[in-house]
Amino acid sequence: MESNSYNDATPKSRLGGASHHAIINLVSRLRQGDTRALARAISLVENDAPVAPVLLSACFPSTGRALRIGITGAPGAGKSTLVDRLARVFHGTPELPQNNKTVGVIAVDPTSPFTGGALLGDRIRFQNYHGDPGFYARSMATRGSLGGLALSTADVALVLEASGKDVILIETVGVGQDEIEIARLADITLVVLVPGMGDDVQSLKAGVMEIADIFVVNKSDREGADRVEQEVRALQSLASDHPAHTPPVVRTTATTGDGIETLATAIDQMQQWLLQENRLSKRRAQHWQRRLDAMLRTELMRRARQNGFDANVLQFHAARIASGQQDPWQLVAQLTEKVFSGNST
Amino acid sequence: MESNSYNDATPKSRLGGASHHAIINLVSRLRQGDTRALARAISLVENDAPVAPVLLSACFPSTGRALRIGITGAPGAGKSTLVDRLARVFHGTPELPQNNKTVGVIAVDPTSPFTGGALLGDRIRFQNYHGDPGFYARSMATRGSLGGLALSTADVALVLEASGKDVILIETVGVGQDEIEIARLADITLVVLVPGMGDDVQSLKAGVMEIADIFVVNKSDREGADRVEQEVRALQSLASDHPAHTPPVVRTTATTGDGIETLATAIDQMQQWLLQENRLSKRRAQHWQRRLDAMLRTELMRRARQNGFDANVLQFHAARIASGQQDPWQLVAQLTEKVFSGNST
Numbered sequence: 001m002e003s004n005s006y007n008d009a010t011p012k013s014r015l016g017g018a019s020h021h022a023i024i025n026l027v028s029r030l031r032q033g034d035t036r037a038l039a040r041a042i043s044l045v046e047n048d049a050p051v052a053p054v055l056l057s058a059c060f061p062s063t064g065r066a067l068r069i070g071i072t073g074a075p076g077a078g079k080s081t082l083v084d085r086l087a088r089v090f091h092g093t094p095e096l097p098q099n100n101k102t103v104g105v106i107a108v109d110p111t112s113p114f115t116g117g118a119l120l121g122d123r124i125r126f127q128n129y130h131g132d133p134g135f136y137a138r139s140m141a142t143r144g145s146l147g148g149l150a151l152s153t154a155d156v157a158l159v160l161e162a163s164g165k166d167v168i169l170i171e172t173v174g175v176g177q178d179e180i181e182i183a184r185l186a187d188i189t190l191v192v193l194v195p196g197m198g199d200d201v202q203s204l205k206a207g208v209m210e211i212a213d214i215f216v217v218n219k220s221d222r223e224g225a226d227r228v229e230q231e232v233r234a235l236q237s238l239a240s241d242h243p244a245h246t247p248p249v250v251r252t253t254a255t256t257g258d259g260i261e262t263l264a265t266a267i268d269q270m271q272q273w274l275l276q277e278n279r280l281s282k283r284r285a286q287h288w289q290r291r292l293d294a295m296l297r298t299e300l301m302r303r304a305r306q307n308g309f310d311a312n313v314l315q316f317h318a319a320r321i322a323s324g325q326q327d328p329w330q331l332v333a334q335l336t337e338k339v340f341s342g343n344s345t
Numbered sequence: 346m347e348s349n350s351y352n353d354a355t356p357k358s359r360l361g362g363a364s365h366h367a368i369i370n371l372v373s374r375l376r377q378g379d380t381r382a383l384a385r386a387i388s389l390v391e392n393d394a395p396v397a398p399v400l401l402s403a404c405f406p407s408t409g410r411a412l413r414i415g416i417t418g419a420p421g422a423g424k425s426t427l428v429d430r431l432a433r434v435f436h437g438t439p440e441l442p443q444n445n446k447t448v449g450v451i452a453v454d455p456t457s458p459f460t461g462g463a464l465l466g467d468r469i470r471f472q473n474y475h476g477d478p479g480f481y482a483r484s485m486a487t488r489g490s491l492g493g494l495a496l497s498t499a500d501v502a503l504v505l506e507a508s509g510k511d512v513i514l515i516e517t518v519g520v521g522q523d524e525i526e527i528a529r530l531a532d533i534t535l536v537v538l539v540p541g542m543g544d545d546v547q548s549l550k551a552g553v554m555e556i557a558d559i560f561v562v563n564k565s566d567r568e569g570a571d572r573v574e575q576e577v578r579a580l581q582s583l584a585s586d587h588p589a590h591t592p593p594v595v596r597t598t599a600t601t602g603d604g605i606e607t608l609a610t611a612i613d614q615m616q617q618w619l620l621q622e623n624r625l626s627k628r629r630a631q632h633w634q635r636r637l638d639a640m641l642r643t644e645l646m647r648r649a650r651q652n653g654f655d656a657n658v659l660q661f662h663a664a665r666i667a668s669g670q671q672d673p674w675q676l677v678a679q680l681t682e683k684v685f686s687g688n689s690t
Contacts, residue, residue, distance in 0.1 A: 057674040064669050281667055289656075289663035292673060296659075299681045300645045311634075314641075318634035322626055324409050328637060329402040336644045340685065 023051050027058040030163045038163045045155045059162035066161040068168045070186030072179050077192040078218045081254035083171045089264045090167045104160035104168045105137040108153050150181035151294050183211050188270050192216045195224030212247045214266050220251035307339045368396050372403040375508045383508045390500045404507035411506040413513045415531030417524050422537040423563045426599035428516045434609045435512045449505035449513045450482040453498050495526035496639050528556050533615050537561045540569030557592045559611050565596035652684045
C-alpha cells in the first residue's frame with residue numbers, strides 16, 4: 001500500500017494523537033522565542049525520540065533563512081574562543097549590541113569519557129549569555145553510529161533555525177570524517193589552522209582542504225603564521241579542479257579579538273557570493289541530497305528492526321559467524337529477503 | 346517469499362552462472378598462493394563489484410586463524426615505518442627470515458586529492474618485498490560513504506586471510522571516527538603516540554583511548570617521551586570502567602628499530618591473553634555484530650535503490666527541499682513506504 005500524504009505515512013502511526021498535538025504546540029512555542037520549549041525540542045531531536053520526525057516536519061516551514069556557519073579544525077586550534085568572538089560580533093553583548101542578529105551555537109564534541117570535562121567547560125563558557133533570548137548555545141556529544149552525529153547536528157540546527165536564529169554557528173572538535181560531514185551541512189565552512197601544530201600539511205588531510213570556504217589562521221601572533229598561509233596557498237595551487245571561489249586566508253588572534261572583524265567581513269562577502277547565480281540554493285540542494293540519503297538509511301534500518309533484525313538477533317548470528325558456523329554474506333542475503341517479504345503482508 | 350539457502354538468495358541473481366564459476370576459481374587460486382589472483386580479488390572487493398559477496402563468501406571458510414593487528418595514531422607519528430619494522434619482525438626479510446610468518450599489510454588512507462602522493466610513497470616503501478609470496482601489501486584510499494571504508498577494509502583483510510597470511514597489519518592514517526571503526530575490526534589495536542605533537546591530551550580524543558590494547562610511544566628518542574607516557578597513565582587512571590587488561594605502554598624508535606622486539610613481545614602477550622577465557626572469540630563476535638549491522642545497511646540501501654530511490658530521484662527531491670517546496674520527513678516516510686510496498690509484488 002502506498003501512502004500519498006504525510007498523515008497516512010509512518011511517523012504518525014508511531015504517535016498518539018495527543019502526543020502529536022503536544023509537539024505542534026511545542027514547536028509553536030519555540031517559534032515564538034520560548035527558550036524552554038527550544039531546549040526541550042532540541043533534547044527530543046538529539047535523543048532521536050519517536051516524535052522527532054513530526055517535530056522536525058513542523059519546524060521545517062520556518063527554516064531556510066538563517067546562515068549556517070561551520071567551524072572545523074584540529075583540536076587546540078582555538079575554535080571555541082573564535083566561535084565565542086564571532087557570536088559576539090554577530091549578536092553583540094548585552095552591554096554592547098552590535099549587529100543585533102540572533103545567534104545559535106552548536107558545539108559538537110564526539111568526546112571520549114576521558115575528556116568529558118570539555119562539555120562542562122562549554123557550559124561555563126556560554127553562561128554570560130544566560131537570560132538573553134537572542135542567543136542560544138548547546139553542546140552535543142552524542143556518539144553512536146557513523147554519520148549519526150552529523151544527522152543529529154543538522155536536525156538540531158534546523159530546530160534552532162525555526163526558533164528564529166539569524167546565524168547558526170556549528171563548531172566541531174577535530175577534523176575526522178564525522179566532522180567533515182557536519183561541516184558540509186553548513187552554508188559556509190571555516191577551517192581553522194594554527195602555526196606550529198605538528199606537521200601542518202599532514203594535518204590538512206582527509207578532505208578538509210576541499211570543504212573550506214575560508215581559512216582562518218588563528219593564534220597568528222605566534223611564529224609561523226606566514227608559513228601556514230604559504231602552505232595553504234601551495235596546496236591550493238596543486239588542486240586539480242580549481243573552485244570558482246578561491247578561499248581567502250584570514251589571520252586572527254581569537255584571545256585578543258584581533259582579526260575577528262576582518263573574518264566577519266570575509267563571511268559576509270562569502271554570503272554575498274553565495275547569493276549570486278543561485279549558488280546558495282545549489283549548495284543547499286547538495287546538502288539535502290546527502291542528508292536525504294542518510295535519513296533514508298536510518299528509516300530503512302528502523303523498519304528492518306521492526307521486521308526482525310534487532311540487536312539480539314545480530315548478536316546471536318555474530319557469535320556463530322565468529323566461530324565459523326555461519327557465512328555472513330549468506331546471512332545478509334537471507335535477512336534482507338526476510339525484511340522485505342515480512343513486510344509484504 | 347523467504348529464502349532458506351544461499352543459492353536462492355540475492356547475490357546469485359546478480360551473477361551469471363559462468364561468472365560465479367570464475368569467482369570460485371579465482372578464490373581457489375588465491376588460496377593456493379597465487380599473488381595475481383589475490384590482487385584481482387582484492388580489487389573486486391575494494392571496488393564493491395557485484396561478485397564481491399560471492400567472492401567473500403567463498404573466502405570465508407578459509408579464515409579465522411590469522412591475527413589482525415590495527416595500527417592507528419595521529420598523522421606524522423611514524424606509523425608507516427613502525428608497520429614496516431613489525432612486518433620484518435613477523436616475516437623476516439628475504440635475507441634474514443626470522444619468525445617466518447606470512448604477512449599482509451593494508452595501509453588505509455582516506456586521502457585528499459591534495460596529498461595523493463602518500464600512496465606513491467607506499468608503493469616505493471613496499472617494493473623491497475616484491476617477489477616474496479609470503480608478503481603482500483596494499484594501499485587503500487577509497488573515500489565514499491561514511492563507514493564504507495571500514496567495511497571495505499574488513500573485506501580486504503578477509504581476502505588476505507584466505508590467501509593464507511598469518512598476520513594482517515592494518516594501518517590507518519589519522520585518528521578520526523572512520524579510523525576508529527577500522528581499528529575496531531582488528532584483534533589487537535596499537536595506538537601510536539609521539540612526544541611533542543601539539544596538545545597530547547587533546548590528540549587522544551574521540552574514542553581513541555578506549556580502543557588501545559597497546560600504546561606505542563614512537564620517536565621515543567625525542568624529548569618528552571616520559572611526559573607522553575605519564576599522560577597516558579593519568580588518563581587511564583581517570584577511566585571510569587577499568588578494563589580487565591591495562592594496555593601496556595611500549596617505547597619505540599621505528600627509524601632505528603629500537604623497541605620493535607619489545608613491541609612484538611607485547612603483541613604476543615596480548616594474543617596469549619586474548620586466547621584465554623574465550624576473549625578472542627568474544628571480541629570477534631563483537632566485531633561481527635558491528636560489521637553485520639553495516640552490511641545489512643548497505644544491502645538494504647542497494648535493494649532500496651533497485652526499488653526507485655536512486656541518486657537522480659534524491660537529487661530532484663533535494664532541490665525541492667532546499668527551496669522549501671517539499672518537507673523531507675514526509676518524503677522519507679513516503680519513499681520508505683514505496684520501497685517496501687514496491688517489493689511486495
